[in-house]
Amino acid sequence: MQQVAFAVLSLITLGAAIMVVTTPSLLRSALWLILAFFGIAGIFVLLNADFLAITQILVYIGAISTLMIFAVMLSSKVMDPHQPRFNEQWGLVGGFSALLFVALAAIVSRVVWPVAQGEVPVDTIQRLGADFVGPYVIPFEIASVLLVVAMIGAIIIARERE
Amino acid sequence: MVPLTWYLFLAAALFCIGVFGALSRRNAIAVLMGIELMLNAVNINLVAFWRYTDLGQMTGQLFAVFVITVAAAEACVGLALIITIYRQRHTVNVEELDTMKG
Numbered sequence: 001m002q003q004v005a006f007a008v009l010s011l012i013t014l015g016a017a018i019m020v021v022t023t024p025s026l027l028r029s030a031l032w033l034i035l036a037f038f039g040i041a042g043i044f045v046l047l048n049a050d051f052l053a054i055t056q057i058l059v060y061i062g063a064i065s066t067l068m069i070f071a072v073m074l075s076s077k078v079m080d081p082h083q084p085r086f087n088e089q090w091g092l093v094g095g096f097s098a099l100l101f102v103a104l105a106a107i108v109s110r111v112v113w114p115v116a117q118g119e120v121p122v123d124t125i126q127r128l129g130a131d132f133v134g135p136y137v138i139p140f141e142i143a144s145v146l147l148v149v150a151m152i153g154a155i156i157i158a159r160e161r162e
Numbered sequence: 163m164v165p166l167t168w169y170l171f172l173a174a175a176l177f178c179i180g181v182f183g184a185l186s187r188r189n190a191i192a193v194l195m196g197i198e199l200m201l202n203a204v205n206i207n208l209v210a211f212w213r214y215t216d217l218g219q220m221t222g223q224l225f226a227v228f229v230i231t232v233a234a235a236e237a238c239v240g241l242a243l244i245i246t247i248y249r250q251r252h253t254v255n256v257e258e259l260d261t262m263k264g
């Protein structure tokens with residue numbers, strides 16, 4: 001049952017990802033990206049990471065994809081589908097990506113991963129919260145400062161100048 | 163139970179698709195989309211390793227949350243830069259943005 005769910009979800013994710021990088025129209029690319037994010041959220045559910053699945057949907061689909069669609073629409077005059085979508089080196093890059101996948105797959109299949117079987121604790125979300133304000137409180141605060149800095153920076157960069 | 167290597171294969175394939183998108187597209191927004199795919203592939207790896215080796219602690223999921231935070235900051239600043247460049251140069255084609263001769 002889990003294998004079937006994994007196969008379906010990974011087919012959706014990989015198919016949508018391939019469409020993201022090959023579709024000529026950028027708006028359709030952004031919509032395929034949303035489908036890929038949904039597939040990854042499903043993979044997180046399959047991995048018992050329910051908090052991350054919800055975060056994936058909220059942050060990636062709710063915020064980042066919306067930003068992408070806004071940016072596509074704000075620069076829509078260059079969205080000419082007749083222009084070539086790839087640069088001249090796309091053949092080289094495709095070969096490099098395929099080679100990288102072969103190398104990664106060889107490593108993944110050769111190495112014996114130390115897998116430990118065990119039951120997933122039922123209170124993962126509570127433990128996540130306790131860790132955020134416990135041992136990981138400094139990275140947590142720095143992450144919030146980073147978000148504020150990025151937000152102010154984006155406002156200043158994108159501000160209309162006369 | 164799905165074996166761990168299946169998740170690693172999925173993440174590797176997704177990462178390579180992201181690399182292809184980030185390096186081969188001409189539009190800067192499409193380059194950002196490729197980078198987002200690569201970050202998601204890394205997240206799948208982190209959560210898969212948490213699920214299969216590190217159930218006693220939450221380190222894998224914590225790292226994935228931080229990766230999502232940094233990805234959100236990166237997307238917001240990147241798209242602001244792209245909009246500003248479009249306003250000034252009327253193009254988001256990365257091949258024409260070579261003023262710095264990098």
